[in-house]
Amino acid sequence: MITRRRLLGSAAATGVVTSVGGLAAPALAQGTTVRIGYVSPQTGPLAGFAEADAFTIDAFNRVAAEQGLDVEVIVKDSQSNPNRAADVAQELIIDDEVNLILVASTPETTNPVSTVAENEGIPVISTVAPWQPYFIGQQGNPGDPESWRPFDYSYHYFWGLEDVIAVFTNMWNQLDTNKVVGGLFPNDADGNAWGDPNVGLAPGLAAAGYTLHDPGRYQNLTDDFTAQINAFRQANADIITGVVIPPDFTTFRNQSIQQGLSPKAITVAKAILFPQSVETLGEAGHNLSSEVWWTPNHPFTSSLTGQSGQDLASAFTEATGRPWTQPIGFVHSLFEMAADVIKRTDDPTDPDAVVEAIRASDVNSIVGRIAWDGDNLPPFAAQNVCKTPLVGGQWRMQDGGGFDLVVVDNQTAPDVPTQGTMEPLA
Amino acid sequence: MIGADTIIQGVLLGGLYALFAAGLSLVFGIMRLVNLAHGDLIVLAAYLLLVVTTALGLGPFVALLVAAPAMFVIGWTLQRVVLNRVLGPDILPPLLVTFGLSVVLQNALLEGFTNDSRRLRAGPLETASVDLGVAMVGVMPLMTFASAVAVILALQWLFYRTELGRAFRATSDDPVTASLMGVKPASIFATATGIAMLVVTIAALFLGTRANFDPTIGPARLIYAFQAVIIGGLGSLWGTLAGGVIIGVAQTVGAAINPEWQILAGHIAFLAVLLIRPRGLFPRAVD
Numbered sequence: 116m117i118t119r120r121r122l123l124g125s126a127a128a129t130g131v132v133t134s135v136g137g138l139a140a141p142a143l144a145q146g147t148t149v150r151i152g153y154v155s156p157q158t159g160p161l162a163g164f165a166e167a168d169a170f171t172i173d174a175f176n177r178v179a180a181e182q183g184l185d186v187e188v189i190v191k192d193s194q195s196n197p198n199r200a201a202d203v204a205q206e207l208i209i210d211d212e213v214n215l216i217l218v219a220s221t222p223e224t225t226n227p228v229s230t231v232a233e234n235e236g237i238p239v240i241s242t243v244a245p246w247q248p249y250f251i252g253q254q255g256n257p258g259d260p261e262s263w264r265p266f267d268y269s270y271h272y273f274w275g276l277e278d279v280i281a282v283f284t285n286m287w288n289q290l291d292t293n294k295v296v297g298g299l300f301p302n303d304a305d306g307n308a309w310g311d312p313n314v315g316l317a318p319g320l321a322a323a324g325y326t327l328h329d330p331g332r333y334q335n336l337t338d339d340f341t342a343q344i345n346a347f348r349q350a351n352a353d354i355i356t357g358v359v360i361p362p363d364f365t366t367f368r369n370q371s372i373q374q375g376l377s378p379k380a381i382t383v384a385k386a387i388l389f390p391q392s393v394e395t396l397g398e399a400g401h402n403l404s405s406e407v408w409w410t411p412n413h414p415f416t417s418s419l420t421g422q423s424g425q426d427l428a429s430a431f432t433e434a435t436g437r438p439w440t441q442p443i444g445f446v447h448s449l450f451e452m453a454a455d456v457i458k459r460t461d462d463p464t465d466p467d468a469v470v471e472a473i474r475a476s477d478v479n480s481i482v483g484r485i486a487w488d489g490d491n492l493p494p495f496a497a498q499n500v501c502k503t504p505l506v507g508g509q510w511r512m513q514d515g516g517g518f519d520l521v522v523v524d525n526q527t528a529p530d531v532p533t534q535g536t537m538e539p540l541a
Numbered sequence: 542m543i544g545a546d547t548i549i550q551g552v553l554l555g556g557l558y559a560l561f562a563a564g565l566s567l568v569f570g571i572m573r574l575v576n577l578a579h580g581d582l583i584v585l586a587a588y589l590l591l592v593v594t595t596a597l598g599l600g601p602f603v604a605l606l607v608a609a610p611a612m613f614v615i616g617w618t619l620q621r622v623v624l625n626r627v628l629g630p631d632i633l634p635p636l637l638v639t640f641g642l643s644v645v646l647q648n649a650l651l652e653g654f655t656n657d658s659r660r661l662r663a664g665p666l667e668t669a670s671v672d673l674g675v676a677m678v679g680v681m682p683l684m685t686f687a688s689a690v691a692v693i694l695a696l697q698w699l700f701y702r703t704e705l706g707r708a709f710r711a712t713s714d715d716p717v718t719a720s721l722m723g724v725k726p727a728s729i730f731a732t733a734t735g736i737a738m739l740v741v742t743i744a745a746l747f748l749g750t751r752a753n754f755d756p757t758i759g760p761a762r763l764i765y766a767f768q769a770v771i772i773g774g775l776g777s778l779w780g781t782l783a784g785g786v787i788i789g790v791a792q793t794v795g796a797a798i799n800p801e802w803q804i805l806a807g808h809i810a811f812l813a814v815l816l817i818r819p820r821g822l823f824p825r826a827v828d
Contacts, residue, residue, distance in 0.1 A: 160757055162656035302801070333800040336761040338557060338751070339789075341550040342796035342803070361658040362753040369751065372668035373679030374546075395660035395753050399668060 149186045149463040151453050152207035152216040154228045155446070159195025163389050164220035164243065167443040170434050175450040178419050184457060189213060193224045201227035208235045214463050215240070215456065217449045220442065222248040222304060229253060229269040238268050238469040240452050243408075243445050246275040246492075246500045248308055265498040268466065270473050272485050272501040273445075274408065275492075276309065278527060279505070280319030282406050283382050285524045286507040287325065287354055289537035292379050294325045297347035299340075299357030299367065302332035305385065309358045316356070328352060335360055340367040344376050358384040361392040368399050379539040380404060382507075390438050393510045393518045400510055400518060402540050407508035407522060409444035409482050413531050417481040419451045424481060448480040474498075483528075504528030509537065546676035547797045548790060553678065555769075555789025556686030557751070559782040560744040561762055562769035563692050564737035570776035570825070571713045571733045572628060574635050578642040579766060580759030582738065585646055586612050586745035587754050591659055601661040601746055609742040616738030620731040628730070643760065650756035661749035685747040689785070692740055693778050699736070700778070709733060713776070768811045774821030783822055787814065 153172070155165040172188050179186045189211050191203035200218075204227065207213045216239040218228040225241040230253055232239035241249065249271050256262045287294075298317075300310030309315045310329055317327045330346040344367075347355060355378045359367065364386030371377075382404040387393050393400040411428035422430065427447060428439035452473075457463050460472040477486040483504045489497025507524035523537045565579050576582075589611060593604040623642075627634040669680040700706040708729050711719040716726045748754060748762070768788055773780025788807045795806020814822065 158651065158656075160656065160755070162651075331800040333796070334804045336758060337803060339550060339554045339793055339796065339803075341547060341793050342800055345546065345797065362755070362758060365658075365660060366752040369667055369681070370679065373670040373677065373682070374550075375670065375677045389658075391657045392753065395658055395662075397662060397667070 147185070147464055149184070149215070149457055150211060150213040151186055151188045151457075152191065152204075152211060152213035153188055153449075154191045154193055154200055154203055154207070154216065154218045154224060156195040156200075156220055156224050157190075157192040159193075161193075161195040161221055161223070163391075163440070164442045165446075166435070166437065166440070167431060167446050170431055171443075171446045171450055174420060174430075174447075175454070179454065182454075184454065186453075186457065193228075195223065197223045197227045200224050201231050204228040204231035205235075208232065208237050213237065214466070215453060215469055217241075217453055219243045219446055219449055222252055225249055225271070226252050229266070229271070233266050233269045236268055236466055238466055238473060239270070240449060240456075240473065241269070241271045242273050242449055243442055244271070244273060245279070245308075246271060246273055246496060246502070247314070248304065249273070250496050250500060252304075260495070263495050265495070268470055270487060270499055270501075272448075272482075272487075272503055274406075274502055274505040275500075276314075276316065277319060278502065279384070279406050280316055280323070281527050282505050282507040282524065283316075283356060284320065284323040284325060285526045286382060286404055286537050287380055288323075289524065290379055290539050292353035293351065294354075295350055295352045296320060296325050296327045296354045296356055297343070297350060297352035297378070298327050298329040299343060299355065299359050299383070300329060300332055301335045301359065301363070303335055305358045306332060309384075325354070327356075335363060337363055338366060340370050341374070343367070344371050344374050347371075347378070348376055353379045355381045356383060359386040361386045361389075361395070364392075365395060368396060372399060377540070380537075381540060387510060389440050390510075390518055390520070398512065401512040402509050402538050404507060404509045404523070404537070407441065407506050407520065408503065409441045410508070410520060410522060410531075411439055412522065412534065413444070413482070413504075415479065415481050415483055417447060417451060418478055419447070419454050422481070427481060444482050448482040448485070451478060451480045452476065452485060504531055506531045506533075507537075509535070511535075544675070547793050549673070549676050549678060550682070551790030551793035552786050553682040553686045553789070554793060555782075555786030556682070556689040557744075557747060557785070558765045558769050558788055559689040559785030560685065560692065560740070560747060561766040562773075562781045562785055563689070563696065563778065564740040564744065565766050566770045566773070566776070566778060566781040567696060567737045567740065568734060569770060570778075571709050572730050573632070574624060574628060575632070575639070577636060577639040577763070578646060578759075579639075579741070580761070580763035581643045581646040581650075582612075582616075582741050582759075583745045583748060583762065584650065584754055584756060584759040585615075586738070586742040587661065587749040588650060588654055588659070590661055590742070590745055590749060594661060601663055601750060605742060605746055608745075609739050612738040612742045613735040616741075617731045617735035620734035621727070624734065625727050625730055647756050647759065654756065656755055656757075658753040658755050659749075660753050661746065663750045667750060681747070681750060685751070688743055688747065689782060692743060693782050696736075696740075696778050705732065765807065768807065772811060772814045772821055774818075774824035776825035777821070777823040780821060780823035780825075784814075 157165045193200035216232050218241045220243045222244045225244045251257045254263045300306040320327050328350040411424040413424050455478045456472045487501045508520045508522045510518045521534045525531045525533050589608045590604050593607045627638050670677050708724045712729045769784035772784030791810035792807040796803035
């Protein structure tokens with residue numbers, strides 16, 4: 116499809132319209148406020164991801180004012196609903212005329228917003244969604260890799276399933292197990308992606324010498340896991356993995372203890388992301404393991420405020436009275452990206468200039484280095500995806516109650532310090 | 542694969558569904574009111590139990606003694622102030638009002654308690670189990686089933702052995718004639734909803750200790766409760782228990798074949814019962 120911008124772009128490249136190069140001159144935009152749209156799930160089931168929004172935007176506005184950046188952040192709530200996310204992205208572009216969109220938290224939020232922005236030709240930076248569901252999920256035909264096309268305006272940073280596989284198997288390798296893994300994959304977007312026999316966890320685990328037993332997709336909010344427990348017992352699984360929502364994980368964990376299933380490791384995504392969910396498990400939460408995207412101990416500092424991870428986490432706890440969670444670092448990093456990109460763009464009101472600045476990014480952010488240089492990525496995703504470090508951690512119960520997330524494996528990102536080694540479940 | 546274990550776990554799961562359904566069955570049996578907010582009222586009761594346990598430092602079972610009367614008052618007031626006004630020959634207004642109530646409850650709880658996953662803590666009891674020889678069975682699921690039977694027994698006694706029960710049955714059969722005999726339907730209805738809320742609080746106790754809850758999970762549990770009521774036959778309390786057990790066993794057996802069939806098997810069992818006995822297994826009233 117030939118759009119006005121693509122025509123201008125290619126014309127400029129071939130020198131046809133060099134004489135009218137003044138069209139996109141930065142002088143036109145001097146003194147205009149740069150408008151940043153931000154979409155996140157502030158209400159609904161995904162609301163936990165967005166709890167640092169107000170805190171982060173306050174900090175961003177404060178720093179922007181100090182540095183003389185003329186910016187305005189317009190916040191929209193996706194209500195944890197993909198359709199609503201697409202609607203508010205339209206509103207941001209058409210009614211608010213934003214120059215840059217930031218979006219975070221799960222493919223249900225990032226994908227509809229990125230798709231709308233890509234179609235409208237507005238630059239968008241997204242994070243907190245594994246890159247496969249982000250990139251492949253937005254393709255016209257996800258089943259046919261030949262047809263996959265890179266995006267022009269949509270840029271993403273996070274990790275991918277290959278990193279999860281590496282982190283999980285590295286953690287399990289620290290234990291003495293029979294390398295038999297039981298999988299809990301629900302019938303939802305994540306469960307189907309992770310549980311896919313061809314592109315999910317199974318082939319990666321097999322390559323690392325682990326056998327995955329997948330009894331099949333179950334429905335979210337299931338009240339009984341007897342079938343899975345029996346299947347894992349029959350397969351003699353020492354390890355249990357999956358991507359489970361918190362209520363179901365509690366049901367599973369209780370029932371498995373009641374019915375005498377005692378694996379050496381339970382490594383699940385989603386269910387034990389937030390400390391509040393782990394606390395609901397009590398003693399049964401001790402030594403559960405998971406992938407870790409960010410902790411206050413990650414050796415990075417904010418390019419925006421100069422805070423270390425520790426500083427940011429304690430500032431958040433002080434401001435809100437709530438414990439730190441992993442999304443806090445990533446929401447902060449999104450606004451680091453916004454500030455950095457705007458500073459490096461002559462005319463932030465020109466989408467193509469903004470895209471150029473995004474592609475040239477090399478930011479040492481609070482979640483690690485962000486640069487779209489295609490490092491460690493397949494060629495088709497190299498243009499639009501950047502990977503941030505992923506390590507493995509275990510929740511340890513404290514003496515006075517409460518849980519600590521301890522990094523136990525850093526082979527995938529050696530600059531993130533470990534605070535212990537993998538311990539088997541009691 | 543499908544051994545005694547699967548069946549036993551299914552029966553115990555049925556106890557949980559029967560507890561969810563008992564309050565619904567009671568209200569529907571007496572005043573033909575389909576309460577779409579039933580699931581959200583269970584979640585409300587779970588939060589009430591949570592508040593009582595954290596504020597007063599009580600265990601969840603003792604907290605029940607505080608929360609249950611409070612829920613009775615909430616139920617009584619709800620019926621008296623709101624639901625009695627919409628009861629009539631038209632079944633649509635009560636449906637709409639309870640649907641609205643469901644939305645209001647979810648959002649009020651979200652506003653008050655945030656979206657955090659919460660849980661009622663029952664200490665070592667949570668993971669305790671007994672070995673029945675053929676299967677390891679959790680103590681909590683056993684208590685859930687025992688409570689379901691106890692609740693049904695108590696309601697049965699109330700219905701058939703007390704003056705209040707006679708008034709319930711009379712109002713259910715013919716409110717006009719009942720009021721000629723000095724029974725006030727409005728007040729009978731309010732008491733019935735209050736008692737249903739007592740049952741709801743017991744259901745909330747077992748839901749909240751079994752799994753996490755958050756403000757939005759209510760409606761997901763409502764469908765099994767409805768199915769249990771319908772399978773059992775409208776107005777029959779023992780039927781509700783039987784209905785819960787049928788759905789529970791169908792789900793665990795379905796899951797044992799393949800977890801993808803778990804929920805589907807419950808729905809198929811429901812349809813099968815309706816095909817054979819369109820009015821449920823033990824219908825009490827003729828309507």
